[in-house]
Amino acid sequence: MDPFIDGFGVGHRAAGADETRAANRGWWDEEATAYYAEHGDFLGDGRLVWGPEGFTESELGLLGPLEGRDVLEIGGGAAQGGRYAAARGARVVSTDLSAGMLRQAAAIDARSGIALPLAQCDATALPFVDSCFDIVFTAYGAVPFVADSGAIMREAARVLRPGGRFVFATTHPVRWAFPDAPGPEGLVADRSYFDRTPYVEQGDDGAATYVEHHRTLGDRVREIAGAGLTLVDLVEPEWPDRNPQVWGGWSPARGRVIPGTAIFVADKRAGG
Template sequence: MTSPSHANQAYWDSDAANYHAEHPDYLSSFYWCPEMLHEDQAHLLGDVSASSVLEIGCGSAPCTEWLQSRAHFATGFDISRGMLNHAAPGLPLTQADALSLPYATGSFDAAFSAFGAFPFLANLDLALGEVSRVLKPSGRFVLSANHPMRWIFPDDPTDLTAGISYFNRAYVEQDRDGNLTYAEFHRTIADWFKALQGEGPYLIEDIIEPEWPRELTTTWGQWSPQRGEIFPGTIIFVCRNSR
């Protein structure tokens, strides 16, 4: 059976052009989430002027591109060659799987993921362990992802009726032969805490739930002003490597 990694690699390869056509503003700079929280405003990575920084699941790497003139060194990786092909020329990017990082132990001062990789990984613990391995001791790790509360609502961004179990941890699509073509994985708040800090290699320093800006009228996939007015769509964990 096709693994989630191979299924999602093929999915994002095929959807890369469409994804970029649908989200030009979001992909124009370093935004953490559909609420358009910018790193220049949030400073979640802190001062990176002397830091080596790794972006996890970088897609076409607008965040890594933004960091080029601000960090001592910034690089990123993504499993999808199709997404990487949309990156700006000359960026130091790698095609890789988050479950097996091609970097030496202790290579980076900071690592981050802005809606990249983690929602599509069945083995969250392995991926978080790999990030911890390539981070220096006490290195910063920042992760933004779908807020667990968003999972209980359908894809229609105008539908405010919760109808999906919060405790259903996966959504998959298959072709007629039963081969996996897409996989997305849900974590509850408790799941995230256990994976990051409870049984994981990090200390959580902050949790951020960005509010939907009143001036933002854009619908972004399942994120919309109607939903953003009443519940969070994004969760951001700011952590330190405890290994």
């Protein structure tokens, strides 16, 4: 076992694009059913929930008008967000790296009667032509689970039409400095915010089974700008009193002190 590991197959070490992709595809394939069983009630089958705080697109209105728009959901999991957009008149394609998650999406489609086009693909290499969508979005999908998240921004910009919008929610970068624990121990920083070494879970053979990559707020702004997009809003939701649930390291106790989610809203220039 690698020396960085803390004895439970968990720690921080380098992880490249291929290892990251294989680990996360395998993890989500295996966990898709259990994840939906645990979080399905909170997420709903046709809501777009931006994060563990529980704020929805119907409350925040970050995507803009949906009627008649061509919309792409990346890292869509079971496609709840895509289903939300389709119910409001959008033409939607929902994608994910994990076949397991897309099978879960198809099962919901069969029950709900809202059948979405689903595609399995890597968000860093989207199988769509240039300038074919008005809106691209992802709620906690794709962005932290790839080694080169800047490539996601560039792909989103490529498939967006001029004047289009890209919205993504991800773990707030400040959380990286704190233990992923919901209680008071999760409010004491134990590592550098500037340390971008990936978080890795691995098996006894040393192969990664789950990987997350960290970027600072400044990194995210540079990724967005480097893709030719313009950042128009950064939403840091405060934990609402209505939400008592604990979701992993997210909790009311922590959410009232430090931000848990960052939602970036970026537009493609009309002439770009």
